[in-house]
Ligand SMILES: Nc1ncnc2c1ncn2[C@@H]1O[C@H](COP(=O)(O)OP(=O)(O)OP(=O)(O)O)[C@@H](O)[C@H]1O
């Protein structure tokens with residue numbers, strides 16, 4: 213029942229916290245190399261869906277597949293390896309405040325015990341791709357918010373992930389910065405990475421004329 | 437190898453950013469373990485003393501006054517054949533008197549008035565090593581007492597028994613106190629690690645999200661605990677050694693118990709190393725307690 217080019221599949225996925233429904237019976241499929249906007253009002257379940265894709269939450273019902281692997285059934289010890297294939301970008305950046313830009317971006321490689329030469333090459337590449345290579349020795353707090361988000365994106369792509377997830381990546385940015393960041397996602401997507409951006413910002417929708425999945429109150433409302 | 441460097445640096449950063457807590461924890465751990473050490477030290481020394489006394493035990497077989505030299509000879513032969521006897525020395529009445537005079541020169545007039553030599557002849561028996569236990573000695577003494585010509589059998593066993601009793605008490609107390617204080621040290625370290633974890637919970641969360649394994653996240657904290665424990669126990673040993681030397685010096689200069697200072701000894705190197713290893717173990721256990729609590733219900 214699985215299409216060979218499906219990167220992500222959700223089959224009748226439901227999740228609630230206490231009695232509050234976060235997702236109810238969501239079935240959807242996202243293909244390899246797609247760029248998808250995940251829209252919906254606050255509380256619609258966007259973040260919950262993304263958290264499930266990286267094994268941070270488990271569905272109450274249903275199955276979730278990433279590259280054909282059932283991530284709703286992963287053992288705790290397998291979760292880190294799933295996360296190494298998926299880059300994640302956060303609204304609040306989540307950078308280590310005491311580490312330089314270079315070290316922050318190197319972290320996903322360090323935790324995989326990559327060699328020093330590999331780290332140097334890949335980090336430099338990622339920093340160049342997002343355009344912050346000249347900031348590599350700075351600490352996060354000395355960067356502008358737009359630059360911080362770029363560093364966060366560099367960290368997410370340094371591994372060469374198959375999927376890039378971004379949860380409200382432009383929530384803290386002005387419209388101009390937003391446009392730049394979205395442009396960056398498009399570039400990353402053009403190189404073959406599946407990109408999923410969760411947002412409730414209509415600006416973003418105006419910037420991206422790709423597939424849009426809208427959630428309302430946990431349910432799949434519309435697709436475009 | 438960058439990851440190894442990373443892990444060590446993280447442990448160091450934890451120690452450094454919480455340096456006040458680290459220092460306090462190390463000192464408290466050190467004092468706690470030093471208390472355990474005091475018990476251990478007295479225990480080890482008393483055990484040594486008891487062993488020396490037991491090793492040194494001599495059984496004195498006093499002879500009846502009227503025993504002839506032939507009978508004495510016969511008894512000596514009999515004792516020499518005994519498996520229990522390692523060495524035997526005969527002390528005649530005259531020798532006993534001579535010894536008394538040389539040991540208590542100022543008191544020798546006490547014997548002058550008695551005319552006849554009142555001191556009995558005796559055999560001083562050194563028991564064979566395998567028969568030096570209190571039980572064996574007392575059983576043997578009872579048997580010898582029944583032999584012809586034997587007036588009395590004497591040995592300093594009561595003394596040794598009393599000491600052995602004391603040692604047993606100290607042993608029990610040491611175990612009790614040791615367990616309690618080790619638990620205290622473990623709690624102190626666990627608490628320090630918990631603080632470090634709490635201070636860096638956001639960073640731990642990020643590490644999880646970017647695909648760090650639990651082991652990778654935890655190792656710096658284990659190292660921190662191990663280092664805290666090792667430093668604490670090493671410091672405790674230092675304090676103990678200092679206290680020990682002061683004590684020895686005090687005794688030597690007081691004069692009253694002179695000689696004891698050469699009998700007491702500090703832990704041998706092997707016990708020092710074990711002591712530090714135990715401190716390290718407590719540290720690791722402390723980290724484990726905190727990490728387990730911290731990691732509950734997380735990915
Ligand atoms: N950890 C949690 N504990 C309890 N309830 C939660 C938790 N996470 C999410 N929820 C609830 O689940 C529902 C979906 O939340 P979610 O964060 O996925 O929404 P969202 O679409 O990302 O919203 P936003 O646009 O505000 O980020 C909400 O009602 C929320 O209150």
Ligand SMILES: [Mg+2]
Nearest residue numbers: 258259260379
């Ligand atoms: Mg959200």
